Amino acid sequence: MPKNKGKGGKNRKRGKNEADDEKRELVFKEDGQEYAQVMRMLGNGRCDAMCIDGVKRMCHIRGKMHKKVWIAAGDIILVGLRDYQDDKADVILKYMPDEARLLKAYGELPENTRLNEGIAGGMDEEEDGPGDDYIEFEDEDIDKL
16 A cells, blocks of 8 residues: 555645734735625636626636635625726635725725625614514414414
8 A cells, every 4th residue: 555645634734724814914906906895606716796996897716715715795805807808807815804894994995885794794784673584473373373
């Protein structure tokens, strides 16, 4: 039987990006780049994103980020625009929720941009009164079942 020459299996490879959680420098857009918010994930390393300039683009997640940085709907990303295709772009960077709040505070993102920090963040803003998401049953209704 052959000797194992590696230093571990897939669980060791999964734990490589532990140092990414540290504070990193905030990256602002340059020319040829734009901020965008992910609308939906399409699979195969692609997503639909609404750019801040008002154009909806299909974005390709580059190989360095693929399977290492997880992008979900509602995330703020930095995309590189293509000279030859205006309806497509490449994802350069995903902003963490605190970085997205800083971008909004600096005025880089418009004020009407909704930052999703998970399910709980989106629910707080829509609570105007009692929710219509559930049905109240009376005791008589339960007896009829």
